[in-house]
Amino acid sequence: MDPADEIAHDFPPFFRVYKNNRVEKLTGTPFIAPSADPIAVVLSKDVVVSPDPKISARLYRPTASTAGKLPLLIYIHGGAFAIESAFSTLYHTHLNALTAAAGVIAVSVEYRLAPEDPIPACYDDCWETLKWVEKESDTWIKEYADLNRVYLAGDSAGANIAHNIAVRAGVEGLGPGLKIVGLVLVHPYFEFGEPGKLWMYMCPGSSGVNDPRINPAAEPDLLGKLVCGKVHVCVARDDGLKGRGVSYYELLKKSDWSGDVDIFETQGEDHVFHLFKPDCEAANKFVLLLASFF
Structure with a gap:
């Protein structure tokens, strides 16, 4: 054969x-192209964060004028570290809605995917994007974004990455011109026992259950390094990952971290329902809930 x-x-x-x-x-x-329609509620464009390794992002900004600069949201898409894109219809639709509702400047990261680029490429790419933002490398960020009000957010595997970037920022530090104030984890993917074959294949250097990137309980002291002052965890009642989000919330509450954490459960919905059913009433309410955090 x-x-x-x-x-x-x-x-x-x-x-x-x-x-x-x-x-x-x-x-x-x-995939869907960014929107350059001047009468749209939200404009978007694609930018190159790094040519080598190849990292890009889609930026969003509301078209309505404001009195001052807006909070900046760095959003990390999900997809089991292996699929989906910042440029997909799912995430473009969601980021348009969230940018409009929250009144933020958004940076949706197009990171490298496993297994072609094994983990930790995804973590490294999102960290490089954070450093790119810190340099005000794009005119939208320089003109419209308040870098003292930066939020990290993501869903599923993207929530995992967002958590790890917040920890890394606390360990390695950020420049004086950038401050991460909040972290939003939507239906986060963690493993609190021995990770499955998928994770171990995509991350060949992982120590498994002792790897804090996939198991935050492996090194609980790292939770105290979270750079932000508030964390919002979202779970869905019918989601198979619900228990992991709850476990993360309880672990963070018991840790040495001094910030505020809360948790919200959507009744009667499954994993990332708001992406697959963006026009349903529950999704509309969920976007407004997320917007209220920023």
């Missing part, structure tokens, strides 16, 4: 790898 047709690793519904190292992504949503 041709190696191109022989499966070496299979991780449905995300991807499979063939014996010739070809990667086939099994799911995902179409």
